[in-house]
Amino acid sequence: MGVFLTLVRRELGAAFNSLTGYVVVAITLLLAGFGLMDIVQRLNSDRTPSPIPEIFFADGIVFWLILILTTPVITMRTFASEKALGTYEALMTTPVGEWQVVLAKFTGSLTFYLLSWAPLIGVLIVLRQVTHQPQLLDPWAMCGVLTGIACIGSTFLSIGVFASSLTRSQIIAAMTSLLIGIGMWTISLRFSQTDTTGDRLGRLMDHLSVTHHMQDFARGVLDGRALVFHLSVTFFFLFLTQRVIEMRRWK
Amino acid sequence: MIEVRDLTKRYPGRTAVDGISFTVGRGEVVGFLGPNGAGKSTTMRILSSFMPATSGTVRIAGFDVFHQPDEVRRRIGYMPENNPLHIDMRVRDYLKFRARLKGLGLGRSRERVDRVIEQCGLKDVEKRIIGQLSKGYRQRVGLADALVHEPDLIILDEPTIGLDPHQLRSVRALIKELGRQHTVLLSTHILTEVEMTCSRVLILNQGRILAADRVEDLESRFSQDGRVVAEIEATPEAIREAFRDLPEVASIDIQAAAGRFQRVALTPRAGEDLRPLVFEQVRQQDWGLRELTRPRLSLEDIFIHLTQKKKGGGL
Numbered sequence: 001m002g003v004f005l006t007l008v009r010r011e012l013g014a015a016f017n018s019l020t021g022y023v024v025v026a027i028t029l030l031l032a033g034f035g036l037m038d039i040v041q042r043l044n045s046d047r048t049p050s051p052i053p054e055i056f057f058a059d060g061i062v063f064w065l066i067l068i069l070t071t072p073v074i075t076m077r078t079f080a081s082e083k084a085l086g087t088y089e090a091l092m093t094t095p096v097g098e099w100q101v102v103l104a105k106f107t108g109s110l111t112f113y114l115l116s117w118a119p120l121i122g123v124l125i126v127l128r129q130v131t132h133q134p135q136l137l138d139p140w141a142m143c144g145v146l147t148g149i150a151c152i153g154s155t156f157l158s159i160g161v162f163a164s165s166l167t168r169s170q171i172i173a174a175m176t177s178l179l180i181g182i183g184m185w186t187i188s189l190r191f192s193q194t195d196t197t198g199d200r201l202g203r204l205m206d207h208l209s210v211t212h213h214m215q216d217f218a219r220g221v222l223d224g225r226a227l228v229f230h231l232s233v234t235f236f237f238l239f240l241t242q243r244v245i246e247m248r249r250w251k
Numbered sequence: 252m253i254e255v256r257d258l259t260k261r262y263p264g265r266t267a268v269d270g271i272s273f274t275v276g277r278g279e280v281v282g283f284l285g286p287n288g289a290g291k292s293t294t295m296r297i298l299s300s301f302m303p304a305t306s307g308t309v310r311i312a313g314f315d316v317f318h319q320p321d322e323v324r325r326r327i328g329y330m331p332e333n334n335p336l337h338i339d340m341r342v343r344d345y346l347k348f349r350a351r352l353k354g355l356g357l358g359r360s361r362e363r364v365d366r367v368i369e370q371c372g373l374k375d376v377e378k379r380i381i382g383q384l385s386k387g388y389r390q391r392v393g394l395a396d397a398l399v400h401e402p403d404l405i406i407l408d409e410p411t412i413g414l415d416p417h418q419l420r421s422v423r424a425l426i427k428e429l430g431r432q433h434t435v436l437l438s439t440h441i442l443t444e445v446e447m448t449c450s451r452v453l454i455l456n457q458g459r460i461l462a463a464d465r466v467e468d469l470e471s472r473f474s475q476d477g478r479v480v481a482e483i484e485a486t487p488e489a490i491r492e493a494f495r496d497l498p499e500v501a502s503i504d505i506q507a508a509a510g511r512f513q514r515v516a517l518t519p520r521a522g523e524d525l526r527p528l529v530f531e532q533v534r535q536q537d538w539g540l541r542e543l544t545r546p547r548l549s550l551e552d553i554f555i556h557l558t559q560k561k562k563g564g565g566l
Contacts, residue, residue: 006351010337017339086335090396093299093329094352095321249302 004100011078011108020077024070025116031069032120035062036127043131052124053141057148057218064211067156068181074113075160076174078105079241083168098245102161102238109157110150117149141220148217151230152210156181158237165241184210252277252404252434253298258307260293260458267293269458270307275451277403280430282449283438284550286558290458291438292332295408298436299329312403325354328397328433332408334390338382342373345381346395353400360399367395371425387418394425398433405429407437411444423448442550452550456558469553479525480546482512484539490515493532499523512541 015021035056043049050059057063082088091101121142128137156177163176191205191212206212213226253275260268268290275281283291297304298311300320308315314322337345343364350360368377371391376384381392390410397405411422427448429435439445445452446466454462462469483490487505490513494500501520508514519525526543533540 002357003352003354006348010348014337014339086331086333087337088335089296089301089331090329090335090349091352093301093324093327093331094349095324095354096352 003096004104007096007100007104008108008111011105012111014077015074015108015112018077020073021112024073024112027070027073028066028116029119031062031066032123035060036123038062039127043136049136051135051141052127052137053145053218053220054215056124057145058215063149063214064185067152068178068185070116071113071153071156071160071181072163072174072177074109074116075157075164075177076170077164078109078161079164079245080167080170080173084170092245092249098242098249102165102242102245106158106161106234106238109161110154113153113157114150121146138220141218144217144220144222147222147227148214151217151227152214154234155210155230155237158234158241162237162241162244165244188212252279252312253436254308254310255294255298256308258294258297258309259305260290260297261305266458268297268304271455271458271460272307273453273460273463275434275436277434278430279451280427280435280437280449282445282452283436283455284440284442284445284452284554285438285455286440289455289558291455292408294455295329295406295436295438296331299327299331299406300324301329301331325400326403328400328402328405330393330397330405330407330410333412334393334410336381336389336392336396339380341378341380342384342392343368343377345392346399349396350399355400363399363401367398370398371395372421385418387414387422390414390418390422391425394422394429398429402433404434404436407435409438409440411439411441442554446550454554454557461557462553466550469550477519477524477545479517479519479529480542480544481515481517481529481533481540482508482542483515483533484510484512484541485536487513489536493536497528499525499528512539 038060039052039055042055043052049055079088082091124137124142128134159180160173160177163180164170164173166176167173187205188209188211191202191209207225208229213223213229216223216226253273255274256272257270258268258272259266259270271290271294283294285291296302298309298316300316300323303317308317310316311323312326314326316323337348340348346364346367347360350363351357355363368374371394373388373391373395376388381389384392394407394410397407407426410426411419414422423444426435426437430448430450437448449466451463451465452469453460487507490505491503494503494515494517499519499521500517502518504516506514506516515529517525517529524545526545529543530540532538
């Protein structure tokens with residue numbers, strides 16, 4: 001456990017000591033600012049506005065832009081830069097386990113990712129105070145949103161960590177996970193718009209649709225299937241990462 | 252300490268290490284010498300269990316690097332090629348981080364970090380960011396990292412590359428000092444380094460070991476049959492006359508040198524030292540003498556000699 005925490009601290013240290021860390025925070029805040037303008041406009045024009053989480057996380061694309069753009073940047077560093085710098089060799093010749101390394105890198109990325117969301121959550125809470133309409137930001141919906149940010153984020157981050165373990169180039173790692181992310185999002189968008197009474201494939205894709213998951217989360221609905229889905233995908237990609245590292249170590 | 256048997260590493264289309272065997276005893280400082288691409292780094296990476304071999308066995312302190320890698324990793328202090336460090340960290344934080352990774356507890360790692368900071372002369376820079384340090388200091392940080400968990404064996408891959416003469420001197424002195432308490436295996440292609448720091452040398456070329464011996468033994472084995480060179484103030488004829496009839500001299504070669512001196516090279520018949528004889532002649536004839544040496548073959552000459560022969564077998 002001590003070694004694991006030491007590794008997580010190093011990951012966070014690397015994120016905060018690098019320019020990319022601040023770029024991530026800047027992207028998040030910039031995009032969130034655009035999203036906020038949208039919210040304010042909707043709150044002013046609609047007579048009975050939708051709750052804030054739904055405007056921001058379910059209807060708008062800002063959440064997805066942030067997710068798809070920042071997760072590759074957060075994770076591209078994890079393995080690729082250590083390999084390029086050679087510190088990977090120094091790391092892997094110490095008696096640390098492959099799982100410790102993979103989980104620490106993932107945990108570090110997840111922590112940084114969640115921290116980069118923190119300012120926005122604060123802003124939403126302020127917005128709730130200012131509008132004097134508490135029904136616009138139901139605490140349950142807020143919990144759902146947080147769960148959604150964490151769950152869907154985990155999926156995207158685990159894909160990013162995996163992509164980073166495959167290469168020494170941070171650019172390639174980022175592009176790979178960006179493409180996968182965009183692919184998942186566009187397919188999800190396409191299927192979350194079909195009606196659920198459609199054929200089997202349509203219904204299956206609807207269950208797998210990440211945008212649909214987020215719509216549920218934003219309404220405060222905690223769907224166990226969505227949770228299980230994201231946890232399994234995360235575990236699957238971390239498992240693949242561990243296999244890649246082990247293979248490189250022993251083949 | 253190290254037992255390597257028939258170690259082979261093949262990459263697709265290339266054999267980096269070709270069936271080498273050697274042993275290193277406890278407390279030895281061994282230099283791994285070879286041109287670039289000879290297989291030095293590959294061998295060291297296998298020894299430090301960073302990557303596996305294609306075939307062959309390696310045992311470090313009795314543990315097999317393939318089957319008990321963690322036991323081996325605990326006992327090795329390895330400094331990879333180009334000394335990779337996390338350049339955004341401070342010296343003390345970095346060493347503490349590495350100590351923790353190597354399995355030292357909190358208190359123990361603090362104690363050890365204090366010790367290696369002192370040992371490697373890093374006291375003045377311990378709070379500085381590694382990226383802002385000179386290359387010499389970075390190299391010391393790398394050495395401190397290799398030492399921090401008190402390993403039995405220290406493996407250094409080109410520890411002095413890219414240092415200026417002052418830094419070179421201090422890093423070499425540090426390595427030499429490490430050799431008093433640890434077994435050290437270091438690779439380099441700088442020959443003077445081996446001469447200065449190592450007790451034994453392994454010469455590697457194209458994945459094979461060409462020679463493995465003590466530095467002095469190598470030099471005496473390869474020196475050129477006891478040839479003596481003298482610069483004498485006399486006419487070539489007189490010199491030839493004086494040495495011609497001596498039974499110990501097999502051949503004589505005279506070339507004009509600066510001033511009125513002649514450069515005389517004498518080869519003995521049966522390897523004896525001709526220097527006293529030459530001096531005796533010079534004294535008897537009352538000639539001038541300004542040089543009298545028996546040139547030793549340097550490690551560099553041996554190295555060039557060995558590595559130029561493409562298919563050099565074990566010597």
